[in-house]
Amino acid sequence: MSQKTARANLLDKPDGHFIIGEYPIPDPVPGAILARIELCGVCGTDIHTWHAPPEAVFGLEYPISLGHEISAKVEALGEGVSTDSIGQPLKAGDRIGFIPAIHCGRCYYCRIAKTPEKCTSWITYGTWGNADQEPHFTGGYGDYIYLHHPNTFLLKSGTTAERTAFMEPMAVVVHSLLHAQIEPGDTVVVQGSGPIGLLTIGACKIAGASRIIATGRRNRRRLDLAKEMGADLTICQADMPSGKDRKEFVYDNSLNLVGADVVINTAGVAEAFKESLNFVRDSGTVVEVGNFVDSGTIEFNPCRDLLEKGIKIIGSFDNEAEHFVRSLPLIADERIPLESLITHRVPLGDVEKALATIESQGKLGGKEIVKIMMDPSLPEA
Numbered sequence: 001m002s003q004k005t006a007r008a009n010l011l012d013k014p015d016g017h018f019i020i021g022e023y024p025i026p027d028p029v030p031g032a033i034l035a036r037i038e039l040c041g042v043c044g045t046d047i048h049t050w051h052a053p054p055e056a057v058f059g060l061e062y063p064i065s066l067g068h069e070i071s072a073k074v075e076a077l078g079e080g081v082s083t084d085s086i087g088q089p090l091k092a093g094d095r096i097g098f099i100p101a102i103h104c105g106r107c108y109y110c111r112i113a114k115t116p117e118k119c120t121s122w123i124t125y126g127t128w129g130n131a132d133q134e135p136h137f138t139g140g141y142g143d144y145i146y147l148h149h150p151n152t153f154l155l156k157s158g159t160t161a162e163r164t165a166f167m168e169p170m171a172v173v174v175h176s177l178l179h180a181q182i183e184p185g186d187t188v189v190v191q192g193s194g195p196i197g198l199l200t201i202g203a204c205k206i207a208g209a210s211r212i213i214a215t216g217r218r219n220r221r222r223l224d225l226a227k228e229m230g231a232d233l234t235i236c237q238a239d240m241p242s243g244k245d246r247k248e249f250v251y252d253n254s255l256n257l258v259g260a261d262v263v264i265n266t267a268g269v270a271e272a273f274k275e276s277l278n279f280v281r282d283s284g285t286v287v288e289v290g291n292f293v294d295s296g297t298i299e300f301n302p303c304r305d306l307l308e309k310g311i312k313i314i315g316s317f318d319n320e321a322e323h324f325v326r327s328l329p330l331i332a333d334e335r336i337p338l339e340s341l342i343t344h345r346v347p348l349g350d351v352e353k354a355l356a357t358i359e360s361q362g363k364l365g366g367k368e369i370v371k372i373m374m375d376p377s378l379p380e381a
Protein backbone atom coordinates (compact mmCIF):
# COMPACT_ATOMS: atom_id res chain seq x y z
CA MET A 1 0.00 0.00 0.00
CA SER A 2 1.37 3.40 -0.91
CA GLN A 3 -0.72 5.64 1.30
CA LYS A 4 0.60 9.20 1.48
CA THR A 5 1.93 10.47 4.77
CA ALA A 6 2.10 13.86 6.49
CA ARG A 7 3.66 15.28 9.63
CA ALA A 8 2.44 15.73 13.19
CA ASN A 9 4.61 17.24 15.93
CA LEU A 10 3.75 15.27 19.08
CA LEU A 11 4.77 15.62 22.73
CA ASP A 12 6.54 12.35 23.52
CA LYS A 13 6.22 12.24 27.31
CA PRO A 14 5.38 14.40 30.35
CA ASP A 15 7.76 17.37 30.29
CA GLY A 16 9.34 15.76 27.22
CA HIS A 17 9.99 16.96 23.69
CA PHE A 18 7.97 17.68 20.60
CA ILE A 19 8.94 15.19 17.91
CA ILE A 20 7.80 15.23 14.31
CA GLY A 21 6.53 11.90 12.99
CA GLU A 22 5.17 10.89 9.59
CA TYR A 23 1.72 9.32 9.66
CA PRO A 24 -0.64 8.02 6.98
CA ILE A 25 -3.17 10.62 5.79
CA PRO A 26 -6.63 9.13 6.38
CA ASP A 27 -9.41 9.00 3.80
CA PRO A 28 -12.35 10.46 5.73
CA VAL A 29 -14.87 7.84 6.84
CA PRO A 30 -18.58 8.71 6.60
CA GLY A 31 -19.30 11.78 8.75
CA ALA A 32 -15.62 12.78 9.07
CA ILE A 33 -13.64 15.64 7.55
CA LEU A 34 -9.99 15.85 6.57
CA ALA A 35 -8.64 19.41 6.61
CA ARG A 36 -5.22 20.87 5.88
CA ILE A 37 -3.95 23.10 8.66
CA GLU A 38 -3.13 26.64 7.55
CA LEU A 39 -2.22 28.19 10.91
CA CYS A 40 -2.27 27.13 14.53
CA GLY A 41 -1.87 29.67 17.33
CA VAL A 42 0.88 28.74 19.79
CA CYS A 43 -0.87 29.12 23.13
CA GLY A 44 0.26 29.39 26.76
CA THR A 45 -2.21 26.63 27.68
CA ASP A 46 0.01 24.18 25.81
CA ILE A 47 2.94 25.15 28.05
CA HIS A 48 0.99 23.97 31.10
CA THR A 49 0.08 20.71 29.39
CA TRP A 50 3.70 20.25 28.31
CA HIS A 51 4.93 20.44 31.92
CA ALA A 52 1.90 18.86 33.58
CA PRO A 53 2.34 15.65 35.56
CA PRO A 54 0.74 12.70 33.68
CA GLU A 55 -2.21 12.43 36.08
CA ALA A 56 -3.09 16.08 35.36
CA VAL A 57 -3.38 15.45 31.61
CA PHE A 58 -6.66 13.53 31.94
CA GLY A 59 -4.72 10.26 32.34
CA LEU A 60 -3.77 10.34 28.64
CA GLU A 61 -1.20 7.98 27.13
CA TYR A 62 1.73 9.62 25.40
CA PRO A 63 2.55 10.84 22.83
CA ILE A 64 -0.15 13.51 22.88
CA SER A 65 -1.08 16.01 20.20
CA LEU A 66 -1.43 19.65 21.22
CA GLY A 67 -2.44 22.83 19.37
CA HIS A 68 -6.04 24.07 19.52
CA GLU A 69 -6.25 27.50 17.81
CA ILE A 70 -6.69 26.29 14.28
CA SER A 71 -7.52 27.61 10.86
CA ALA A 72 -7.81 24.79 8.32
CA LYS A 73 -9.02 24.22 4.76
CA VAL A 74 -11.30 21.31 3.96
CA GLU A 75 -9.42 18.73 1.89
CA ALA A 76 -12.03 15.98 1.75
CA LEU A 77 -15.50 15.42 3.17
CA GLY A 78 -16.61 12.00 4.36
CA GLU A 79 -19.87 10.60 3.04
CA GLY A 80 -22.90 12.46 4.38
CA VAL A 81 -21.11 15.70 5.29
CA SER A 82 -22.48 18.65 3.33
CA THR A 83 -22.68 21.43 5.93
CA ASP A 84 -20.88 22.77 8.99
CA SER A 85 -22.48 22.50 12.45
CA ILE A 86 -24.88 25.43 11.88
CA GLY A 87 -25.99 24.40 8.40
CA GLN A 88 -23.67 26.48 6.23
CA PRO A 89 -22.92 24.52 3.03
CA LEU A 90 -19.45 23.02 3.10
CA LYS A 91 -17.19 21.89 0.27
CA ALA A 92 -13.54 21.09 -0.33
CA GLY A 93 -11.43 24.26 -0.15
CA ASP A 94 -13.63 25.99 2.45
CA ARG A 95 -11.92 27.46 5.49
CA ILE A 96 -13.04 26.16 8.88
CA GLY A 97 -12.47 26.53 12.59
CA PHE A 98 -13.82 24.21 15.28
CA ILE A 99 -14.22 23.67 19.01
CA PRO A 100 -11.22 21.63 20.14
CA ALA A 101 -13.21 20.13 23.02
CA ILE A 102 -15.72 17.43 22.13
CA HIS A 103 -18.63 17.51 24.58
CA CYS A 104 -20.62 14.33 25.18
CA GLY A 105 -24.07 15.92 24.93
CA ARG A 106 -25.49 13.49 27.52
CA CYS A 107 -24.06 14.31 30.96
CA TYR A 108 -25.64 16.55 33.60
CA TYR A 109 -23.60 19.58 32.52
CA CYS A 110 -24.31 19.10 28.82
CA ARG A 111 -28.04 18.41 29.17
CA ILE A 112 -29.37 19.92 32.38
CA ALA A 113 -27.01 22.67 33.54
CA LYS A 114 -26.49 23.69 29.90
CA THR A 115 -22.81 24.43 30.48
CA PRO A 116 -21.22 21.86 28.14
CA GLU A 117 -17.80 23.38 28.82
CA LYS A 118 -18.06 21.55 32.18
CA CYS A 119 -18.84 18.20 30.45
CA THR A 120 -17.70 15.31 32.64
CA SER A 121 -16.59 13.07 29.78
CA TRP A 122 -15.05 15.47 27.32
CA ILE A 123 -12.10 14.76 25.07
CA THR A 124 -10.31 17.34 22.97
CA TYR A 125 -8.50 17.62 19.66
CA GLY A 126 -6.07 19.95 21.42
CA THR A 127 -4.96 17.30 23.95
CA TRP A 128 -5.28 13.85 22.44
CA GLY A 129 -3.60 10.75 23.82
CA ASN A 130 -1.96 7.94 21.84
CA ALA A 131 -1.65 10.49 19.06
CA ASP A 132 0.76 8.35 17.02
CA GLN A 133 -2.01 5.79 16.57
CA GLU A 134 -5.24 5.89 14.57
CA PRO A 135 -7.13 8.12 14.12
CA HIS A 136 -4.14 10.24 13.15
CA PHE A 137 -4.01 14.04 13.06
CA THR A 138 -5.83 14.89 16.27
CA GLY A 139 -4.16 18.23 17.13
CA GLY A 140 -3.15 21.55 15.64
CA TYR A 141 0.60 21.02 15.43
CA GLY A 142 0.67 19.11 12.17
CA ASP A 143 -0.08 19.26 8.46
CA TYR A 144 -3.64 17.99 8.82
CA ILE A 145 -6.51 17.78 11.27
CA TYR A 146 -8.86 14.82 11.01
CA LEU A 147 -12.28 15.71 12.44
CA HIS A 148 -13.72 12.26 12.94
CA HIS A 149 -15.71 12.42 16.20
CA PRO A 150 -19.50 12.64 15.65
CA ASN A 151 -19.82 15.42 18.28
CA THR A 152 -17.27 17.68 16.58
CA PHE A 153 -18.58 21.25 16.27
CA LEU A 154 -17.13 23.09 13.29
CA LEU A 155 -17.84 26.38 11.57
CA LYS A 156 -17.14 27.64 8.08
CA SER A 157 -15.26 30.92 8.26
CA GLY A 158 -15.63 33.67 5.67
CA THR A 159 -12.54 35.54 6.79
CA THR A 160 -8.77 35.09 6.44
CA ALA A 161 -6.65 32.26 7.87
CA GLU A 162 -4.99 34.75 10.26
CA ARG A 163 -8.33 35.84 11.67
CA THR A 164 -9.80 32.33 11.70
CA ALA A 165 -6.92 31.15 13.90
CA PHE A 166 -8.32 33.53 16.55
CA MET A 167 -11.75 31.81 16.55
CA GLU A 168 -10.91 29.69 19.61
CA PRO A 169 -9.35 32.39 21.83
CA MET A 170 -12.11 34.80 20.74
CA ALA A 171 -14.65 32.18 21.92
CA VAL A 172 -12.96 32.32 25.36
CA VAL A 173 -13.45 36.09 25.24
CA VAL A 174 -17.11 35.82 24.14
CA HIS A 175 -17.81 33.53 27.08
CA SER A 176 -16.47 36.10 29.53
CA LEU A 177 -18.36 38.92 27.78
CA LEU A 178 -21.64 37.02 28.12
CA HIS A 179 -20.93 36.90 31.86
CA ALA A 180 -19.89 40.57 31.93
CA GLN A 181 -23.14 41.91 30.40
CA ILE A 182 -21.61 45.21 29.35
CA GLU A 183 -24.10 48.04 28.91
CA PRO A 184 -23.85 51.34 27.03
CA GLY A 185 -22.01 53.90 29.11
CA ASP A 186 -20.01 51.29 31.00
CA THR A 187 -16.42 51.73 32.03
CA VAL A 188 -14.61 48.42 31.69
CA VAL A 189 -11.20 47.57 33.12
CA VAL A 190 -9.38 44.78 31.28
CA GLN A 191 -6.48 43.47 33.36
CA GLY A 192 -3.64 41.77 31.51
CA SER A 193 -2.30 42.55 28.07
CA GLY A 194 -1.59 39.06 26.74
CA PRO A 195 -3.46 37.75 23.69
CA ILE A 196 -6.70 37.11 25.65
CA GLY A 197 -6.56 40.56 27.26
CA LEU A 198 -5.98 42.27 23.92
CA LEU A 199 -8.79 40.33 22.23
CA THR A 200 -11.05 41.18 25.19
CA ILE A 201 -10.39 44.89 24.66
CA GLY A 202 -11.35 44.70 20.98
CA ALA A 203 -14.49 42.71 21.73
CA CYS A 204 -15.55 44.97 24.66
CA LYS A 205 -15.41 47.99 22.39
CA ILE A 206 -17.75 46.34 19.89
CA ALA A 207 -19.97 45.04 22.72
CA GLY A 208 -20.66 48.64 23.73
CA ALA A 209 -18.14 49.58 26.42
CA SER A 210 -17.92 53.38 26.46
CA ARG A 211 -14.54 53.56 28.17
CA ILE A 212 -11.91 50.86 28.44
CA ILE A 213 -8.96 51.01 30.81
CA ALA A 214 -6.32 48.35 30.11
CA THR A 215 -3.67 47.26 32.58
CA GLY A 216 -0.37 45.46 32.11
CA ARG A 217 2.62 44.69 34.25
CA ARG A 218 5.57 46.16 32.37
CA ASN A 219 5.36 45.48 28.63
CA ARG A 220 4.75 48.93 27.09
CA ARG A 221 4.63 47.53 23.55
CA ARG A 222 1.62 45.44 24.57
CA LEU A 223 -0.06 48.46 26.14
CA ASP A 224 0.40 50.33 22.85
CA LEU A 225 -1.35 47.37 21.23
CA ALA A 226 -4.08 47.64 23.87
CA LYS A 227 -4.74 51.18 22.59
CA GLU A 228 -4.73 49.91 19.01
CA MET A 229 -7.35 47.34 20.04
CA GLY A 230 -9.57 50.06 21.50
CA ALA A 231 -8.40 50.86 25.04
CA ASP A 232 -8.92 54.53 25.91
CA LEU A 233 -6.43 54.55 28.78
CA THR A 234 -3.70 52.22 29.98
CA ILE A 235 -1.99 51.54 33.28
CA CYS A 236 1.53 50.12 33.23
CA GLN A 237 2.24 48.72 36.69
CA ALA A 238 5.95 49.37 36.29
CA ASP A 239 5.13 53.09 35.92
CA MET A 240 2.44 53.10 38.63
CA PRO A 241 3.70 50.66 41.27
CA SER A 242 1.27 51.71 44.02
CA GLY A 243 -2.01 49.77 44.12
CA LYS A 244 -3.64 52.79 45.76
CA ASP A 245 -2.62 55.01 42.83
CA ARG A 246 -3.94 52.47 40.33
CA LYS A 247 -7.28 52.32 42.15
CA GLU A 248 -7.50 56.12 42.19
CA PHE A 249 -6.66 56.25 38.50
CA VAL A 250 -9.53 53.86 37.73
CA TYR A 251 -11.96 55.77 39.93
CA ASP A 252 -10.92 59.17 38.53
CA ASN A 253 -11.16 57.93 34.96
CA SER A 254 -14.33 55.86 35.15
CA LEU A 255 -17.22 57.68 33.49
CA ASN A 256 -19.28 57.50 36.68
CA LEU A 257 -16.31 58.43 38.94
CA VAL A 258 -17.09 55.52 41.29
CA GLY A 259 -15.01 52.74 39.72
CA ALA A 260 -15.35 50.26 36.89
CA ASP A 261 -18.79 48.91 36.11
CA VAL A 262 -17.15 45.74 34.85
CA VAL A 263 -13.67 44.32 35.48
CA ILE A 264 -12.39 41.42 33.39
CA ASN A 265 -9.21 39.86 34.72
CA THR A 266 -7.21 38.05 32.04
CA ALA A 267 -3.92 38.01 33.99
CA GLY A 268 -2.87 34.64 35.38
CA VAL A 269 -1.81 35.97 38.77
CA ALA A 270 -3.80 35.64 41.99
CA GLU A 271 -2.94 39.23 43.03
CA ALA A 272 -4.51 40.48 39.79
CA PHE A 273 -7.85 39.05 40.92
CA LYS A 274 -7.39 40.79 44.27
CA GLU A 275 -6.90 44.03 42.37
CA SER A 276 -10.10 43.41 40.35
CA LEU A 277 -11.94 43.83 43.66
CA ASN A 278 -10.31 47.25 44.11
CA PHE A 279 -11.22 48.43 40.62
CA VAL A 280 -14.89 47.38 40.53
CA ARG A 281 -17.58 49.80 41.70
CA ASP A 282 -20.19 48.79 44.24
CA SER A 283 -22.77 46.47 42.62
CA GLY A 284 -20.48 46.00 39.60
CA THR A 285 -19.28 42.78 38.02
CA VAL A 286 -15.92 40.99 38.10
CA VAL A 287 -15.22 38.26 35.54
CA GLU A 288 -12.22 36.02 36.23
CA VAL A 289 -10.76 34.34 33.14
CA GLY A 290 -6.99 34.71 33.62
CA ASN A 291 -6.24 32.31 36.49
CA PHE A 292 -6.94 29.14 34.50
CA VAL A 293 -4.13 27.32 36.31
CA ASP A 294 -3.57 27.49 40.05
CA SER A 295 -1.56 30.63 40.72
CA GLY A 296 -2.01 30.72 44.49
CA THR A 297 -4.36 32.05 47.12
CA ILE A 298 -5.38 35.55 48.17
CA GLU A 299 -6.91 37.00 51.29
CA PHE A 300 -10.62 37.54 50.82
CA ASN A 301 -13.05 39.13 53.23
CA PRO A 302 -16.61 37.97 52.43
CA CYS A 303 -18.13 40.94 54.24
CA ARG A 304 -16.00 43.81 52.93
CA ASP A 305 -14.96 42.39 49.55
CA LEU A 306 -18.27 40.85 48.49
CA LEU A 307 -21.41 41.44 50.50
CA GLU A 308 -20.97 45.09 51.44
CA LYS A 309 -19.93 45.94 47.90
CA GLY A 310 -22.83 43.94 46.52
CA ILE A 311 -20.75 42.80 43.54
CA LYS A 312 -21.01 39.80 41.26
CA ILE A 313 -17.87 37.66 40.82
CA ILE A 314 -18.05 35.16 37.97
CA GLY A 315 -15.53 32.54 36.90
CA SER A 316 -15.54 32.00 33.12
CA PHE A 317 -14.25 28.57 32.13
CA ASP A 318 -13.23 27.59 28.58
CA ASN A 319 -15.85 27.78 25.82
CA GLU A 320 -18.55 25.89 23.95
CA ALA A 321 -20.67 26.04 20.81
CA GLU A 322 -22.55 29.28 21.51
CA HIS A 323 -19.28 31.11 22.12
CA PHE A 324 -17.84 29.91 18.80
CA VAL A 325 -20.92 30.94 16.85
CA ARG A 326 -20.83 34.39 18.46
CA SER A 327 -17.09 34.72 17.85
CA LEU A 328 -17.51 34.32 14.06
CA PRO A 329 -18.64 37.93 13.38
CA LEU A 330 -16.06 39.27 15.83
CA ILE A 331 -13.07 37.64 14.14
CA ALA A 332 -14.39 38.91 10.79
CA ASP A 333 -14.86 42.47 12.09
CA GLU A 334 -12.16 44.70 10.64
CA ARG A 335 -12.59 47.15 13.51
CA ILE A 336 -10.56 44.68 15.58
CA PRO A 337 -7.01 44.72 14.13
CA LEU A 338 -6.28 41.06 14.89
CA GLU A 339 -3.37 40.99 12.43
CA SER A 340 -1.46 43.38 14.73
CA LEU A 341 -1.29 40.67 17.40
CA ILE A 342 0.63 38.23 15.18
CA THR A 343 4.31 38.92 15.87
CA HIS A 344 5.77 35.65 14.60
CA ARG A 345 5.19 32.78 12.20
CA VAL A 346 7.17 29.60 12.78
CA PRO A 347 7.47 26.27 10.96
CA LEU A 348 6.11 23.05 12.48
CA GLY A 349 9.50 22.02 13.86
CA ASP A 350 9.76 25.21 15.93
CA VAL A 351 6.73 24.60 18.16
CA GLU A 352 8.84 23.57 21.15
CA LYS A 353 11.17 26.53 20.78
CA ALA A 354 8.16 28.86 20.45
CA LEU A 355 6.52 27.49 23.60
CA ALA A 356 9.79 27.68 25.57
CA THR A 357 10.29 31.30 24.51
CA ILE A 358 6.74 32.27 25.52
CA GLU A 359 7.35 30.58 28.87
CA SER A 360 10.61 32.44 29.53
CA GLN A 361 9.01 35.68 28.30
CA GLY A 362 11.99 36.01 26.01
CA LYS A 363 12.30 37.33 22.49
CA LEU A 364 12.09 35.25 19.34
CA GLY A 365 14.22 36.41 16.42
CA GLY A 366 15.05 39.51 18.49
CA LYS A 367 11.37 40.48 18.70
CA GLU A 368 8.99 40.48 21.64
CA ILE A 369 6.19 37.96 21.38
CA VAL A 370 2.49 38.68 21.40
CA LYS A 371 1.08 35.86 19.27
CA ILE A 372 3.05 33.18 17.45
CA MET A 373 1.37 31.31 14.61
CA MET A 374 2.63 27.91 13.54
CA ASP A 375 2.47 27.73 9.75
CA PRO A 376 3.16 24.20 8.45
CA SER A 377 3.83 25.53 4.94
CA LEU A 378 6.98 27.32 6.11
CA PRO A 379 10.28 25.56 5.37
CA GLU A 380 11.97 24.06 8.43
CA ALA A 381 14.92 26.07 9.70
Ligand SMILES: [Zn+2]
Pocket residue numbers: 043044045068069168169
Ligand atom coordinates in the same frame (compact mmCIF):
# COMPACT_ATOMS: atom_id res chain seq x y z
ZN1 LIG B 1 -5.32 28.73 23.50
Ligand SMILES: [Zn+2]
Pocket residue numbers: 103104105106107108109110111116118119120121122
Ligand atom coordinates in the same frame (compact mmCIF):
# COMPACT_ATOMS: atom_id res chain seq x y z
ZN1 LIG C 1 -21.15 16.07 28.68
